[in-house]
Amino acid sequence: MSHPKQIFRSWIPEWLIRLTILLVLLPTVMLFALSTANVNAATGFYGAEPADIQFSMLLYYASLAAFTPLERRFFSRIATKEYFLICLVLQVLISYWCYHTRELPVLFFCRFLQGMVNCGVTSICLTLLFGRLKSEHARETGYAVLYAMILCSASLTSLVTAPLVDNYEYNMLYKMIIYTFVPGAILLLLLMNKVHLTKKTPLYQLDWASFILYSVMLVLLGYVLIYGQQYYWLQDNRIVWSLVAAILLAGCFALRQFSRKRPLIHLQVFRYKAVLFGLLLLGCLYIIRGAFNVTTSYFSTVLGMDPIHMYELLIYNLVGIIIGVVFAARLVIKRRPLQFIWLAGFFLLLIFHSVMYFLFAAEADMSTFIVPLMIQGLGAGMLMTPIILFIISSVPEEMGQSASAVGVFIRYTFFGLSTALINFFSLFFGHTHSMRLSDRVSRADNGVGERLHTYQTALQGRGMLPVEASRAATALLDKTMQKQAFLKFAMDYYEMMAILILFIMLLIIMAPFINRTIINVKTKQPAAATF
Numbered sequence: 372m373s374h375p376k377q378i379f380r381s382w383i384p385e386w387l388i389r390l391t392i393l394l395v396l397l398p399t400v401m402l403f404a405l406s407t408a409n410v411n412a413a414t415g416f417y418g419a420e421p422a423d424i425q426f427s428m429l430l431y432y433a434s435l436a437a438f439t440p441l442e443r444r445f446f447s448r449i450a451t452k453e454y455f456l457i458c459l460v461l462q463v464l465i466s467y468w469c470y471h472t473r474e475l476p477v478l479f480f481c482r483f484l485q486g487m488v489n490c491g492v493t494s495i496c497l498t499l500l501f502g503r504l505k506s507e508h509a510r511e512t513g514y515a516v517l518y519a520m521i522l523c524s525a526s527l528t529s530l531v532t533a534p535l536v537d538n539y540e541y542n543m544l545y546k547m548i549i550y551t552f553v554p555g556a557i558l559l560l561l562l563m564n565k566v567h568l569t570k571k572t573p574l575y576q577l578d579w580a581s582f583i584l585y586s587v588m589l590v591l592l593g594y595v596l597i598y599g600q601q602y603y604w605l606q607d608n609r610i611v612w613s614l615v616a617a618i619l620l621a622g623c624f625a626l627r628q629f630s631r632k633r634p635l636i637h638l639q640v641f642r643y644k645a646v647l648f649g650l651l652l653l654g655c656l657y658i659i660r661g662a663f664n665v666t667t668s669y670f671s672t673v674l675g676m677d678p679i680h681m682y683e684l685l686i687y688n689l690v691g692i693i694i695g696v697v698f699a700a701r702l703v704i705k706r707r708p709l710q711f712i713w714l715a716g717f718f719l720l721l722i723f724h725s726v727m728y729f730l731f732a733a734e735a736d737m738s739t740f741i742v743p744l745m746i747q748g749l750g751a752g753m754l755m756t757p758i759i760l761f762i763i764s765s766v767p768e769e770m771g772q773s774a775s776a777v778g779v780f781i782r783y784t785f786f787g788l789s790t791a792l793i794n795f796f797s798l799f800f801g802h803t804h805s806m807r808l809s810d811r812v813s814r815a816d817n818g819v820g821e822r823l824h825t826y827q828t829a830l831q832g833r834g835m836l837p838v839e840a841s842r843a844a845t846a847l848l849d850k851t852m853q854k855q856a857f858l859k860f861a862m863d864y865y866e867m868m869a870i871l872i873l874f875i876m877l878l879i880i881m882a883p884f885i886n887r888t889i890i891n892v893k894t895k896q897p898a899a900a901t902f
Contacts, residue, residue, distance in 0.1 A: 378451075378502060379562050389503055391562060394555030396496040396520060398548055399489050403431060404525040405544055406482060408532040409678060416541035419475055422597050422794075427475075427482045429593035429787055434486030436779040437586035440635045442490045443772060444577060451495060452563045458491045459556045463549055470545040483590075515700035518755045522692045522748075530682035537679070581627055581635040588620035589783060596787035600794040637773035645765035646774060648882060652713070653758050653778060654785040655875050659720055660751055661789025662868045665861050666727060666740075673854050674735060684737055684744065691745035695719075695752020703757055709885050712757050714876055719750030721872045724865045731861045733854060761885075793864070800860035 379388050406413065406427045413424045446454060465488065469481045501513045532544050591613045602610050628634035640646050670676045670684070695716070702712050723746045730739060759778060766774045879885065 377564060377566050378499065380564060383562050385503070388562060389500075391555055391559045392496050392499050392503070393516075395492065395552070395559055396500070396517070398551040398555070399492045399496065400520045400524045401528045401531070401551070402485060402489055402548060403521075404428070404528040405532070405548060406431070406478075407525075408529045408544060409536045409541070412536045412541045417473060417475055417478065420601070422601050423475055425790055426593065426597045427479055429597060429783075430479050430590065431482045431486040431489075432783045432786065433586060433589035433593055434483040435490050436776075436783045437582055437589055438487045438490045439779050440772065440776045441577065441579075441582050442487075442494055445491065446494050446498075450565050451498075452560060452565045454491065455495050455556070455563075456560060458488050458495070459553075459560070461488045462492065462552060466545045466549050466552075470542050470549075473542075512700060512704075514760060515696050515756050518759065519693055519696040519752065522696070522751055522755055523689045526682060526685040526689055529678065530685065533678040533682055576633070578631070578633075578635045581624060581631075584620050584624040584627065585635070588617050588624060589780075591617040591620070592784065593787050596791040599791060600798065636776050637770045640766050640770050640774045640777055643765050645885075646762055646777075648878075648885070649758055649762035649765060650777065650781045651878075652754075652875065653762065654781050654788075655871060656751075656754055656758065657782055657785035658789045658792065659724075659868055659872065661786065661793065662724070662864060663747060664793060665864055666744075666747075669731060669857070669861055670740075672857055673731075673733060676737075680737075684740065687741045688744040688748040691748020692752040693748075694745075695749040696756060697752075698749075699753040699756050703760060709757055709761060710879055710882075712753060713879050713885075716750045716753035716757075717872050717876050717879070719746050719753065721869055721876070723747040723750060724869045724872065728862055728865045728869070731858050731865075733851075733858065796864055796867075797857075797860055800856075800863045 407424055410421050410424050413419070414421055417423070449457070462485070465481050465484050469478060469485075472478055472481070497513065497517060500516065532547065535543050535547055595610055595613050595617065599610050605611055605614075625638060628636055628638050667681065667685070670681045671678070676684070699712060699716070723743050726743045726746075730743065759775075762778050763771055763774050
């Protein structure tokens, strides 16, 4: 790699260089969660179902995961400044295309392209960031900064975009991301010299066939996970054939990697026990992180918080994440046992889910959730970076990129699986508890009549006619029953998460080989994409 002084102009102060890199990296990270910043507003604008909006985010994730192993070749071939300029122009054009379209197929295609382009931008920013950190543990620090931004991306994006969604049409978010991305990108171009950050290699024998097999397989897998519940899983031919095609493509991809001299991904990484254990922890972490969406749904569905106030409350979660990431990075640098770090992180998540189990109620004060949200952020922040560093450090240097690419695949798969589990159990538990509540109401329950009379009297007191008040009172009772069913689902799901966390902590205690793995990423290049 070139000396850091050759990358940027000599008269540029160090603080400006680091700030510029972060200014470019922040909107790049925010793009991931942009399509789901406000699902209700997105469905209204595009005339789509919530599953369609979730699928658009998975398309972004799928292209990023598939392009990760291939992107490094482009990064090595093209001068960094020119490569960044190409990515900048493409990002602006694609975002502008998203701004102008209302067609879902076009949006899907644009989101897929955005994932590929952002893969390149992330690779550049991460490499530049590592180059500016001159300490012995520069890479550990760089990964900590990046993963703190990634963990904060969903809440931060929703917080920033909430006022825009309230005052403008949904597509204004894509114009906002252009305005956010362009100033930092232009500033970075002005600060950089025309150099190669890595050894220049020619663009020949690019394995596009493996990329196509891999990306189509990931898209089909995402389609099954998102639309499976809507189409009743294997009862629908679309889900069956998509699942069969995904399995066949995965088999073809694996055979191609074993037969090639220079595979896109070295599947030999799965031979290492530590890698498999790390991938298991990473997958479980994403399922547990996904359960946090139940809390945000509770805030909006049951407590009736508007998006602005809800995401203002989640600032405390962001604070917890930042503190957790910094604390975890410090422990890793000081060579503290990974078992201790992981047990502490999962224990904090266990506390959060156990406390929330008892806090789910029809009425609550916002201040009640400040401490639990900070605890959840602390737990997630303490786990993400050490697990990723453990996976990368568990393989030889030549397989570091492949281990990182497999990690992206695991994160993609379990992110989609978490969404599928919430969709499934929300309907399963919701239907079960709705039936039980309806059964109680159907019996001669004097309390129901009193509740209906109270609703009707209150509505008539506001000027509503008796007949209309009677109908509205019944609707209010139905809404109350739906809230109670959601509360029961949330409690059941968090109980399942608490059991899963206890199981993971038991596995960590029973795996003594964890502490024998030395965290060492000094000689490994950063992953092209680490979402």
